[in-house]
Amino acid sequence: MKEAFVIGHPIAHSKSPLLHGHWIDTHKIDATYSALDVAPEKLSDFAARLKNGSHVGGNVTVPHKEAIMAFCDQISETAQKIGAVNTLWLQNGKLCGDNTDKYGFLANLDQxxxxxxxxxxxxxxxxxxxxxxxxxxxxxxxxxxxxxxxxxxxxxxxxxxxxxxxxxxxxxxxxxxxxxxxxxxxxxxxxxxxxxxxxxxxxxxxxxxxxxxxxxxxxxxxxxxxxxxxxxxxxxxxxxxxxxIGMLLHQAVPGFERWFGLRPTVTEELRQKILGAN
Missing domain, CATH: 3.40.50.720 (NAD(P)-binding Rossmann-like Domain)
Known part of the structure; x- marks a missing residue:
């Protein structure tokens, strides 16, 4: 089973587990996606466990988007320009970071x-x-x-x-x-x-x-x-x-594809499901 996550502090408010859980269920993937509360002083330990294969990757939210960059082995050009990382994955044993907020914003307007x-x-x-x-x-x-x-x-x-x-x-x-x-x-x-x-x-x-x-x-x-x-x-x-709301949904697409090898789609059903959870 592949395990993914979103980390933040606090994190209970996050809609990411509902969002990614919907795609996991829709595509019948053997995977989990969990919200993990990681305090700033514990971020280094979490990054070390991640590099050892505890998860296939995950998302990063406040207050870790900038701090996590210090633990990444590779950072995308987009994330470097933005100065923050919100998506992590392992590639050849290296922790890679990207920022999908720009993609999510543009894709929402495009749609x-x-x-x-x-x-x-x-x-x-x-x-x-x-x-x-x-x-x-x-x-x-x-x-x-x-x-x-x-x-x-x-x-x-x-x-x-x-x-x-x-x-x-x-x-x-x-x-x-x-x-x-x-x-x-x-x-x-x-x-x-x-x-x-x-x-x-x-x-x-x-x-x-x-x-x-x-x-x-x-x-x-x-x-x-x-x-x-x-x-x-x-x-x-x-x-x-x-x-x-569409920016939230679209920014999640690239990460899901990285972790699980399948590119999900943002549908009206998903939109209504997330809105219903507000």
């Missing part, structure tokens, strides 16, 4: 809104934390010419833009204070919320979507609630919206 990136002059990304990094890498790769990174703390947005512009050999990323959204929004093709605003129904204060072009797309990586205040506002303006 929900075919051709969404054909208008790629300007994107606005709200937030400059860990979640923003993977999305910014993805938007640069999809050819967005100008990407404004808006954050309440401008210094954090500055540092992120400078780092990624250098890593990606671009000058597309520009930092701004979030208070400037209403000034910048009239040319935006895409708005992405990568911050925690929206969880539990919280909302951005003073942020108006009325100046966005009618062709603009608004997406949110928050999925609790599924329709955040930002998405509800966008729908009220007649804009196209994409919710965040």
């Amino acid at each position: 929900q809104l075919h051709g969404w990136d054909q208008q790629n002059d300007c994107a606005i990304v709200l937030g400059a934390g860990g979640a923003a990094r993977a999305i910014l890498v993805g938007l640069v790769e999809r050819g967005y010419k100008t990407i404004f990174v808006l954050n309440r703390t401008i210094e954090r947005a500055d540092a992120l833009c400078q780092e990624l512009n250098k890593a990606l050999n671009t000058n597309a990323l520009q930092s701004k204070n979030i208070s400037q959204f209403n000034i910048l929004s009239d040319h935006a093709d895409l708005v992405v919320n990568t911050s925690a605003v929206g969880m539990g129904g919280s909302k951005f204060e003073g942020l108006s979507l009325k100046t966005l072009p009618r062709t603009a797309i608004v997406t949110d990586i928050v999925y609790t609630p599924l329709e955040t205040p930002l998405l509800l506002d966008a729908k009220a303006q007649g804009l196209r919206v994409v919710d965040g």
Whole structure:
């Protein structure tokens, strides 16, 4: 039996066991996928056991996405650019790390809104934390010419833009204070919320979507609630919206394929199953 995992601290909230368990059952694979609470001081011991073959691989979530990189023998180019690892597997006795968040974000939009990136002059990304990094890498790769990174703390947005512009050999990323959204929004093709605003129904204060072009797309990586205040506002303006649950589902696909040798598909049945567990 092949064993996979998700590690974090805490980890009880994770939907990954339900998600991967669905695919394991659907394809009748002799495998398990478990949520393991690993405290930061125990991460080194866990990595050592993993290299000795305790599991075929697994996922990594908060607070270990950056720390686990020190224990990897090989890290994908994507994970190096993003600066975090969320997927692990063993290959020829070596612990390998990748980051599938960029893939999950792009694949969700590809599935929900075919051709969404054909208008790629300007994107606005709200937030400059860990979640923003993977999305910014993805938007640069999809050819967005100008990407404004808006954050309440401008210094954090500055540092992120400078780092990624250098890593990606671009000058597309520009930092701004979030208070400037209403000034910048009239040319935006895409708005992405990568911050925690929206969880539990919280909302951005003073942020108006009325100046966005009618062709603009608004997406949110928050999925609790599924329709955040930002998405509800966008729908009220007649804009196209994409919710965040699909990113969670799609980012899991590459890891599952690595561990079990079968590429699963993201279906409406799976989507409803995960939503029903909220």
